[in-house]
Structures are given as structure tokens and as C-alpha cells.
Amino acid sequence: MSDFAARRIMMVDTQVRPSDVTKFPIIDAMLTVKREDFVPAAQRETAYLGENLDLGGGRVLLEPRTLAKMLDALAITNAELVLDIGCAMGYSAAVISHMAEAVVAVESDEALAHEAQEALTASGVDNVIVHVGPLTEGAPQHGPYDVILIQGAVAELPQSISNQLKEGGRIACLFMEGALGEVRIGYKQDEHITWRMAFNAAAPVLAGFERRPVFQL
Numbered sequence: 001m002s003d004f005a006a007r008r009i010m011m012v013d014t015q016v017r018p019s020d021v022t023k024f025p026i027i028d029a030m031l032t033v034k035r036e037d038f039v040p041a042a043q044r045e046t047a048y049l050g051e052n053l054d055l056g057g058g059r060v061l062l063e064p065r066t067l068a069k070m071l072d073a074l075a076i077t078n079a080e081l082v083l084d085i086g087c088a089m090g091y092s093a094a095v096i097s098h099m100a101e102a103v104v105a106v107e108s109d110e111a112l113a114h115e116a117q118e119a120l121t122a123s124g125v126d127n128v129i130v131h132v133g134p135l136t137e138g139a140p141q142h143g144p145y146d147v148i149l150i151q152g153a154v155a156e157l158p159q160s161i162s163n164q165l166k167e168g169g170r171i172a173c174l175f176m177e178g179a180l181g182e183v184r185i186g187y188k189q190d191e192h193i194t195w196r197m198a199f200n201a202a203a204p205v206l207a208g209f210e211r212r213p214v215f216q217l
Helices: 003-019 024-032 041-046 064-074 091-097 110-122
Strands: 053-056 059-061 081-085 102-107 128-132 145-154 165-177 180-189 192-200
Touching (some): 024 064, 064 145, 091 102
Parallel strands (some): 081 145, 102 128
Antiparallel strands (some): 053 059, 180 192
């Protein structure tokens, strides 16, 4: 067994399972996808740490626990189309690809998107489309989506993203209020999203997802 394979097992046994994530597809995907192949070369050695991995430019690769608990709450099925916003080098999309029918992974940074495409291809993932464009715009041309995840925090969810969620669909967002954050799962019904709190986590707020100023006269 390679050193990284051992670290993958340790990640699942110490970060994922103790967080009450026990669904087989999630455990299986996180044991299968080589996280070290989806991070910058200089950070391969820290790929399995139980913390957000700084990718620069205010972007992070979410800690394994946060992603696993999001996926657990969303309960993605193999008939569903998933929008993965802020995929960076494609790790989240690769994990989700094991559960969903197909994934559209949005990345605004062209260099990261290119790395994601290469890493996904090298890993034999063939049900992910990497879409290059502003994160706040999503990828409406491929939607609407059964499930949406955002790989980073938001202070406010743009309407442009809400609009791409299918009626009856689910969305996972990490809302930050100062230093505190909570992941909420939203359910769309009658064009309206109802949120419920899932668990606490933290990450930087993505550019474009800050709270819009309220102008008062």
C-alpha cells in the first residue's frame, strides 16, 4: 500500500466516519479518489490534513470533513445532475462523480480549470464537464440541476445560482457570519428556497458571494 493510500484510509477513519458520515457511496468515493492528485504539487504532502487547504487568491480546498458532511446531507443519487461551483483542481467533482449521473464543475480560474480537466482525465473520470466562467454565474446552459454545492463560503447566495436549481432540488451552502459559519441545506419549492442548518464549518467567502450593501436614503 502506498503512503498516500494509507493516508486516505486514515482520513476516512479519523475525519469522515467520526463525523457521522457512514453512507457507503461517500466513504467509497473518498477512499478511491486520490486527493493528492487534485492539489498543487507543492501541497501534496498536506493533502490529507483535517483543515482547509489554501490554494491562494482567497480560495481553499475544503477540509474532508466539511465536504463529506455536505454530501451526506445532500444524499445525491446516481440519476442526478450536480452543479459543483468553485471546483478548483477538481477534487470535489471527482468525489461527487462517484454518486451522481453527471457533474458540471465551474471554475473561474483558467489555470485551475485546466489542471482540473487534466487530473479528472488522468483519474478516468468521464462524467464531469469542467466549465470555465465566473462562479456567480454557474452554468445555466447545462441546467437546471438536481443538486448544487459551493466549494467555499458565501455571505449571500446570488439569485443567478438559485435560478439554476431544479424545483424540488437541494443546495448546500456554507454561510459565514464573521468568523462563524454554518452549512445549510436549501430545498427549492414553488421557486423559493427553504434553508435548514446542517452543521458548523468555516472557509473564506468566495469573491462575488459577499453580502451586497444595502443603500439607505
